Amino acid sequence: xxxxxxxxxxxxxxxxxxxxxxxxxxxxxxxxxxxxxxxxxxxxxxxxxxxxxxxxxxxxxxxxxxxxxxxxxxxxxxxxxxxxxxxxxxxxxxxxxxxxxxxxxxxxxxxxxxxxxxxxxxxxxxxxxxxxxxxxxxxxxxxxxxxxxxxxxxxxxxxxxxxxxxxxxxxxxxxxxxxxxxxxxxxxxxxxxxxxxxxxxxxxxxxxxxxxxxxxxxxxxxxxxxxxxxxxxxxxxxxxxxxxxxxxxxxxxxxxxxxx
Amino acid sequence: xxxxxxxxxxxxxxxxxxxxxxxxxxxxxxxxxxxxxxxxxxxxxxxxxxxxxxxxxxxxxxxxxxxxxxxxxxxxxxxxxxxxxxxxxxxxxxxxxxxxxxxxxxxxxxxxxxxxxxxxxxxxxxxxxxxxxxxxxxxxxxxxxxxxxxxxxxxxxxxxxxxxxxxxxxxxxxxxxxxxxxxxxxxxxxxxxxxxxxxxxxxxxxxxxxxxxxxxxxxxxxxxxxxxxxxxxxxxxxxxxxxxxxxxxxxxxxxxxxxxxxxxxxxxxxxxxxxxxxxxxxxxxxxxxxxxxxxxxxxxxxxxxxxxxxxxxxxxxxxxxxxxxxxxxxxxxxxxxxxxxxxxxxxxxxxxxxxxxxxxxxxxxxxxxxxxxxxxxxxxxxxxxxxxxxxxxxxxxxxxxxxxxxxxxxxxxxxxxxxxxxxxxxxxxxxxxxxxxxxxxxxxxxxxxxxxxxxxxxxxxxxxxxxxxxxxxxxxxxxxxxxxxxxxxxxxxxxxxxxxxxxxxxxxxxxxxxxxxxxxxxxxxxxxxxxxxxxxxxxxxx
Numbered sequence: 001x002x003x004x005x006x007x008x009x010x011x012x013x014x015x016x017x018x019x020x021x022x023x024x025x026x027x028x029x030x031x032x033x034x035x036x037x038x039x040x041x042x043x044x045x046x047x048x049x050x051x052x053x054x055x056x057x058x059x060x061x062x063x064x065x066x067x068x069x070x071x072x073x074x075x076x077x078x079x080x081x082x083x084x085x086x087x088x089x090x091x092x093x094x095x096x097x098x099x100x101x102x103x104x105x106x107x108x109x110x111x112x113x114x115x116x117x118x119x120x121x122x123x124x125x126x127x128x129x130x131x132x133x134x135x136x137x138x139x140x141x142x143x144x145x146x147x148x149x150x151x152x153x154x155x156x157x158x159x160x161x162x163x164x165x166x167x168x169x170x171x172x173x174x175x176x177x178x179x180x181x182x183x184x185x186x187x188x189x190x191x192x193x194x195x196x197x198x199x200x201x202x203x204x205x206x207x208x209x210x211x212x213x214x215x216x217x218x219x220x221x222x223x224x225x226x227x228x229x230x231x232x233x234x235x236x237x238x239x240x241x242x243x244x245x246x247x248x249x250x251x252x253x254x255x256x257x258x259x260x
Numbered sequence: 261x262x263x264x265x266x267x268x269x270x271x272x273x274x275x276x277x278x279x280x281x282x283x284x285x286x287x288x289x290x291x292x293x294x295x296x297x298x299x300x301x302x303x304x305x306x307x308x309x310x311x312x313x314x315x316x317x318x319x320x321x322x323x324x325x326x327x328x329x330x331x332x333x334x335x336x337x338x339x340x341x342x343x344x345x346x347x348x349x350x351x352x353x354x355x356x357x358x359x360x361x362x363x364x365x366x367x368x369x370x371x372x373x374x375x376x377x378x379x380x381x382x383x384x385x386x387x388x389x390x391x392x393x394x395x396x397x398x399x400x401x402x403x404x405x406x407x408x409x410x411x412x413x414x415x416x417x418x419x420x421x422x423x424x425x426x427x428x429x430x431x432x433x434x435x436x437x438x439x440x441x442x443x444x445x446x447x448x449x450x451x452x453x454x455x456x457x458x459x460x461x462x463x464x465x466x467x468x469x470x471x472x473x474x475x476x477x478x479x480x481x482x483x484x485x486x487x488x489x490x491x492x493x494x495x496x497x498x499x500x501x502x503x504x505x506x507x508x509x510x511x512x513x514x515x516x517x518x519x520x521x522x523x524x525x526x527x528x529x530x531x532x533x534x535x536x537x538x539x540x541x542x543x544x545x546x547x548x549x550x551x552x553x554x555x556x557x558x559x560x561x562x563x564x565x566x567x568x569x570x571x572x573x574x575x576x577x578x579x580x581x582x583x584x585x586x587x588x589x590x591x592x593x594x595x596x597x598x599x600x601x602x603x604x605x606x607x608x609x610x611x612x613x614x615x616x617x618x619x620x621x622x623x624x625x626x627x628x629x630x631x632x633x634x635x636x637x638x639x640x641x642x643x644x645x646x647x648x649x650x651x652x653x654x655x656x657x658x659x660x661x662x663x664x665x666x667x668x669x670x671x672x673x674x675x676x677x678x679x680x681x682x683x684x685x686x687x688x689x690x691x692x693x694x695x696x697x698x699x700x701x702x703x704x705x706x707x708x709x710x711x712x713x714x715x716x717x718x719x720x721x722x723x724x725x726x727x728x729x730x731x732x733x734x735x736x737x738x739x740x741x742x743x744x745x746x747x748x749x750x751x752x753x754x755x756x757x758x759x760x761x762x763x764x765x766x767x768x769x770x771x772x773x774x775x776x777x778x779x780x781x782x783x784x785x786x787x788x789x790x791x792x793x794x795x796x797x798x799x800x801x802x
Contacts, residue, residue, distance in 0.1 A: 079398030089392075101395055
């Protein structure tokens, strides 16, 4: 569904590379997580897929079509995008935010209205209650639900998500992660999600692409990465959540909970 | 006393439709053009750093030019433009009043709108614009649907600043011949009519506040999505603007009248069919004389229109370019300012040379002197002069180091002042500049010891001042002279109408007429004083 061949990006005319020689194939219906530390090129990679950033070199195909051969604006309208800092427009109501892409596509007013209701229901925000609220009157979790609804609005089957749950409290994050997986599976989406949260990556991904310094180090299922890390970097990366889990276990076992 | 105040207020109210209407017209038009130009410019500036700097710098520089100077600066420019258009198109543009006012006010309105729009747009969170692009908006859609709405509060703040500035600065358009609420303020200042000054200030401030608040309400309505607020503000703005524009029509005055005018008719026969424009400078005597000229011409069946309260730098050029047809100037002013003569001659020689020079160089006809002088003269309180034993400027030399002198802004910049100082060896302890009214008050209260007074000013007698002799004849003669524009120089009907005023007004009569207007108690209007003057010299009622 999404294919990157030898994709590179340099912001300074080739002196340094944000992304270099990247090959990645995301199958239809797959939830691929780009995992890595900040500055490793994962967000750049994500933005090259919908043309927000133009690749310096290489080829990118979405649904069999070369990204560079199409109008990037039309391409973006077909691809759902959930933004890192949520990106709801504060001057528009919840309903208007969700309706942006359908309106850009020139849908009829009633179709748009129906679609907005449908989406708000899907993300558990009662339309009657939420449609006319302003984003500033929503909690962080509610806003991100609107963000997901907006990305899905034009019935796109490809979703790009840039650390979508990063700014949420742990409880909200967990429930949204579950919910997104459900939506992903139910609608048969193909998703690429960027995160630096190891646990999130392991819990949500079908496959994880570990990135370091602009290159993919290893691609594989969470299980494969956990059990068979192909180099030291991936091993250390995968160890962190395990170590954390061990330490948590330790705390639970120490009766007073006072052990350090 | 209260009856007097009510009478003055009544006079002000009579002019309100015209003054307020013109004020609304020039303010709203200048703001409209200013915003229409600034917004796109600012949007381009927000996009391109190379464009932003020059645009904002140019706007800032314009802002640093004092408003009065900026308004006056466009006059010579437009005179030049008008010369070209009249040559090429046969249409001359009026370089006075409307056009220079609109241009200057438009320029003034631009900086706050430009700066706030650029700041507003560049200040939009990049995450917002990226989200907009990421959703598939085109650059235009990003601008219209995201950037401008998010920057709106900052942009509107700029518009509100511009509104308050423009409405305020529009009052300064009076000296370049544009009627506005400033006409109350300027004529009030020169005629010592404080009611008029206050009246102009209050209405200008009220207009600024009302427009500012209505724009604020409109913005709040848009942001809060309150239809009621938006509608209320729109209705309010509509009422103020349309009402303002409709006001002058109630008085049967066309708004754009005098903007474009036909080239002056060539022959005197056609010229008599024309409306003559009478100009005046900004002090009481000029208003009185302009009114006397008007009455004189109307008595002869000639059509007239007034262009009063023009700055003295503007009025001579206005006559030379045919913007106005007739006004009264003073021989010394022409001699020093325009002919650039350094030496002083006797009054007759000055008159003869000046008349010849005007006709030869400018095509202006000097119809003759009115019979009195309005010269600069050093004057002191009588008791103070007697105590010091001062009778002439010569006597001042010994005591000047202990004295304070007051003068108008203009006086200390004039060559006479330098020559006077050098010739008599004067060196005063302090030099203070005043608007004429305050200058007389200052010498009256002893704040200064002597002032550079005007010889035909009624206040010389009222304050019991003595005029010091000028034995070395340093100060040139300032005979009041009637000047006719080149286009009407050969117009005998006009000359016939005005000739009775030539050599007809003695200085005492002029002083008394001036004082009728200037005195604090029971003051008269310039029209009433002119009426009195014409009867006094026996030219009325023919």
